[in-house]
Amino acid sequence: MNKYENTVTESDKNVDTFKIASKIRDLAISHNKLFEESIPLIASENLLSPLAKEMLITDFHSRYAEGLPKERYYEGNRFVDEVELEAIELAKKLFNVDFADVRPTSGTVANLAVLKAFAKHGDKIATVSLDDGAHISTAEFGAFGVRGVNPVFMPFNRDEMNIDIDNTKKVILNEKPNIVLFGLSLFLFPPPIKELADTIKEVGAMGWYDGAHVLGLIAGGKFQDPLHEGCNVLSASTHKTFPGPQHGILLASGMEENQYKKLRSGAFPGVTSNHHLHAMASLAITLVEEIEFGKKYAEAMINNAKALGESLYNKNFKVLCPDKEFTESHTIAINVHDLGGGEICAKKLEESGIIVNKNMLPGDKSAKHPDGIRIGTPEITRLGMNKSDMNIIAEFIKRILIDGIAPSIIKKEITDFKRSHNKISYCFYEGENPYKYYRLV
């Protein structure tokens, strides 16, 4: 008999359903343990600080606050309003912009809000193709399709892993897109916004930046500053390099008030009803922490990514872009075709306690069987790891993928290494274990 069964009386008719609830809780606890014992290298994931996490279990979670602060459709919002107004001001300060909306509930929802505000059915939007690393929002089966806009593809230099400036200028001049969208899911280098800004202006297009992957690097001033380089609007999720809750954000600068109004109405009532107030409060806390700790954190993520790239390259992995120090971001990409492909390599790593994702590389045809794996440093950096830890991780990866060491042999070493690195950094209450869980019974 387990401890949950103990709490249920013989006469309880719902004993079976309670067992299912107990099982779900046990699964969550097992999941926490999995990450406590694994090296987390997914480029789009991160950990919440203790203060930001606390917000997720407040009563904000239970409430509605449609509309704007002080203009709600519900009562009971007086403290929610204060939080939202703070969050907006914090975001404007951190990113040095005129406009922020903290209501999108995810990055894709933020993208849909931009599309709702500024695009109409049949419009053309210039973007990098999915094959070259764009986000699924830009696909016909994604947000672009929902709005009925047509992608126009910007040529991509696969050696440089960046937009081909000269040929893209030609595409923009020929196609005259309504919007030019920058941003990637395999985001190694800053796209050439400044270099394309005049061309974008010449055809009267709007510059849009999907900053989901690099929001924390932008916040730390270490990547690029899209809204001061030629873009008008930035949409993002808030939980990748920006170490906040699963949520979204819209930022803008240099627009007319009526365009900000359109953007606000894109967010609500366009693509959200309620905006997940607990997550918004958690975002507000993260904005404060980024103002305080964001610069050092962004720098450390990039340094770790370069160090990991170099160490893996020196161990004979085909890390992309060796001539460009592998990356200017938190992400590196490796071509593992010769080692069985991305799917097999990612699975082998997971069995040994290293979590990455298989990823299409430019030219790949199948998202399920791509040649690449993508590796990111947001979470390991958040746990205080540094250059010497990158060498240790690279050696683990080599022993698994090149030397063929069995998971049963290496897993304990990886677990021990990870267990000694489970203290959060770059936030208030540094040193807490972010994988900690609480049990009621």
Ligand code: DSN
């Ligand atoms: N596209 C996902 C990723 O980059 O992991 C997130 O939206």
